[in-house]
Amino acid sequence: MITFGERLKELRNSKKLTQKQLADIFYLNKSSISRYENNSQMPENEILQKLADFFEVSIDYLLCRTDEQMPPISNNSLSKKEKLDIEKEALHMIENIDNADVIEFCGTPADDDDKEFLRMAYERFLSDVRVYNKMKYTPKKYKK
Incomplete structure (x- = not known):
């Protein structure tokens, strides 16, 4: 060990x-x-x-209590407004996909399930980025 x-x-x-x-x-x-x-x-x-x-x-x-260098990011530290902004941005991204002529994954056209998965993945990505940036750029004196 x-x-x-x-x-x-x-x-x-x-x-x-x-x-x-x-x-x-x-x-x-x-x-x-x-x-x-x-x-x-x-x-x-x-x-x-x-x-x-x-x-x-x-x-x-x-202290070797874990092999994970950083704890997993939780979006619990986001405000309601930030979460709503992320949902709006994800929906906007899906609208852009809907407006495109053809969306394909490995040669197969995307269906509604694929688009929903994309929306959820994009929301998660935006949440993680927001939380990471809050952790990284918020001065320590303002962190709880």
Whole structure:
């Protein structure tokens, strides 16, 4: 089973950083990073959160509780207005498909079920993008 230290080293290497470079980013000593990677010391919660943010992974991933780097995106964090906007945009996309002369998937014309599936997939895509952008671009002081 992979350890926190191995996971941290793997992430550091993926960014092509030395222990010294990573330590400098977080205003730590190189020896602190070395102790983390050798599993002889765990970082404090504040450093752990900063490491997760820096490597764009969840704390659970860093602590080897999951192999998923980020938790699945939930559209529960979207407002009613945002959800309605997404539905309207998906319907607009379907209208464009309806207005096209021929829509085919692998040479087969699309039927109503295909179009409904496309609408649902497009809504999911828009929801995920909106949630991701909210997570990425909302300043931390405004996050709940």
